[in-house]
Each structure stands twice: as structure tokens, then as C-alpha cells.
Amino acid sequence: MATLSPTGRRQLDEQGYLVLADFMGADLLKRLREAVADRFALEGDDAGAEYKREPGCRRLANLVDKGDIFRDIIARPGVLACVHGVLGDKIKLSSLNARCVPAHCDVVQPLHADMGALADERGYWVCNTIWLLDPFTRDNGALRLIPGSHRWRRLPDELPDRRAPHPDEILITGNAGDVIVMNAHLWHGGTANRTDHSRTAVHAFYARRDKPQQQYQKQLLRPEVQASLSPELRELLALDDPVNDAVTTQAVRQSGFMK
Numbered sequence: 001m002a003t004l005s006p007t008g009r010r011q012l013d014e015q016g017y018l019v020l021a022d023f024m025g026a027d028l029l030k031r032l033r034e035a036v037a038d039r040f041a042l043e044g045d046d047a048g049a050e051y052k053r054e055p056g057c058r059r060l061a062n063l064v065d066k067g068d069i070f071r072d073i074i075a076r077p078g079v080l081a082c083v084h085g086v087l088g089d090k091i092k093l094s095s096l097n098a099r100c101v102p103a104h105c106d107v108v109q110p111l112h113a114d115m116g117a118l119a120d121e122r123g124y125w126v127c128n129t130i131w132l133l134d135p136f137t138r139d140n141g142a143l144r145l146i147p148g149s150h151r152w153r154r155l156p157d158e159l160p161d162r163r164a165p166h167p168d169e170i171l172i173t174g175n176a177g178d179v180i181v182m183n184a185h186l187w188h189g190g191t192a193n194r195t196d197h198s199r200t201a202v203h204a205f206y207a208r209r210d211k212p213q214q215q216y217q218k219q220l221l222r223p224e225v226q227a228s229l230s231p232e233l234r235e236l237l238a239l240d241d242p243v244n245d246a247v248t249t250q251a252v253r254q255s256g257f258m259k
């Protein structure tokens with residue numbers, strides 16, 4: 001069973017993020033890149049329609065429904081061990097999306113916590129994992145974040161301009177094939193792409209089991225896909241979980257910044 005090293009745990013606890021260098025390996029990276037490119041081509045202008053659109057960027061949503069490779073990556077033990085390190089024993093997938101920042105895209109996301117989530121009396125409840133399909137460089141729209149801000153238990157909404165550079169922010173650069181695990185209460189956001197090439201990542205987003213999913217998997221996955229899933233995947237997707245049905249159908253689901 002994969003475990004989180006003491007150093008990794010400390011990094012996640014204190015800084016709120018951890019980079020798993022070359023987690024994917026060449027073969028998975030190639031297959032994931034192809035699968036995401038195929039979906040963008042297939043979905044065209046409808047891409048991302050199941051969730052919220054982000055002006056200037058291209059997104060895909062509901063990816064668990066859209067291929068074995070997507071169902072494979074959400075259950076990788078090395079990543080799940082990190083997610084458990086943030087959220088505790090009881091986790092589920094909240095959503096699986098892709099985000100492409102096109103070449104010369106000047107969109108700077110406002111600093112946000114995913115789903116506008118604040119940690120509660122039980123602790124943290126959102127954790128994102130960002131699968132780099134292209135390198136993240138200083139110029140192509142790498143992720144910016146404020147180390148340690150997940151511990152503040154405040155939202156960046158208090159800032160006068162959430163798009164402005166923050167004095168404590170850092171850019172997380174990395175290679176294609178890396179996975180960034182992030183306590184999603186951390187103040188973070190995507191940056192502008194000043195290069196000639198697009199920059200794409202897949203976001204596998206997890207939640208604590210007592211909280212709503214960002215995308216209600218039971219409603220979004222086609223019946224034939226649901227019928228094909230292993231018991232472990234059904235559990236991870238909370239398909240047979242009345243608590244998830246109740247909290248997810250009642251919730252007003254927010255992205256953190258998208259309308």
C-alpha cells in the first residue's frame with residue numbers, strides 16, 4: 001500500500017502543497033495527453049459545458065465518464081495516500097476536469113480556495129491534484145499559490161484585488177508528468193500564458209465524504225459506465241452513498257471564482 005512519507009506529510013501540513021515529480025511516467029503521460037486532446041477535438045465548442053466555463057481558457061468536465069484512462073488516474077494509490085494525508089480517512093472524488101490555458105492568454109485567475117471552501121471544525125475538506133500534461137514554466141501560466149495560507153482559515157475575498165500579485169505568492173513550476181497535490185483551501189490561482197504554446201493540466205479534485213461533490217458523479221456518469229465500475233471505484237465516486245446524495249443535491253456548488 002502506498003504511504004505518504006513523513007517529509008511529504010510535513011510539506012503538505014505546513015506549506016499546503018507537494019510536487020510528485022515524474023509521477024506519471026512517459027507512457028501514462030503520452031496516453032493522458034492524447035485522451036485529453038481527443039476530447040477537446042470531439043467536444044469542440046461544447047467542451048466544459050457540464051460545469052462552469054472560464055472565459056479565455058478551455059476546459060473539459062465530467063472526465064470520469066469519458067474513458068478508462070480517466071477512471072484509472074483518479075484511483076492511483078500514490079496520489080490517494082497524499083489526499084488522505086490532507087483530508088483523513090474518508091474521501092471521495094469531487095470532480096475530474098481538464099484546463100487548457102491557450103498561447104498568449106492573459107487570463108489571471110483571482111486568488112481563491114476551491115469551492116470557496118473554509119476548513120471547518122473537523123478540519124480540511126478539499127484537496128486538488130493537478131496533473132501536468134505540459135511543463136509549468138514561469139511564462140506559460142504556472143500555478144501561483146501562497147504557501148501556508150490553508151492554515152489561516154480565511155478566504156482571499158478580503159483582498160482588494162485578488163488578481164494582483166500577492167507579496168507572499170510563489171510560482172509552482174514543474175515538468176510534464178509531475179503531479180501537484182494541493183490542500184485546496186490554500187490561496188491559489190492560474191496565471192497568464194505569455195508563450196506561443198498552450199498549457200494543459202488535468203485536475204482530479206477530492207473532498208471529504210461529508211461534504212458536497214463539485215460535480216455529482218451519480219447524475220453525470222452514464223448508466224453503462226456506472227454499471228462497469230469496480231466496487232472500489234463506486235466507493236471513490238460515492239455512487240451508493242446516501243450522505244453524498246443528500247449533501248450534493250442540496251448544495252449550491254461553487255468553483256471558488258467561476259460564475
Ligand SMILES: O=C(O)CCC(=O)C(=O)O
Binds near residue numbers: 188
Ligand atoms: O490549472 C491551474 O493552474 C490551476 C487552476 C485553478 O486553480 C482552478 O481552475 O481552480
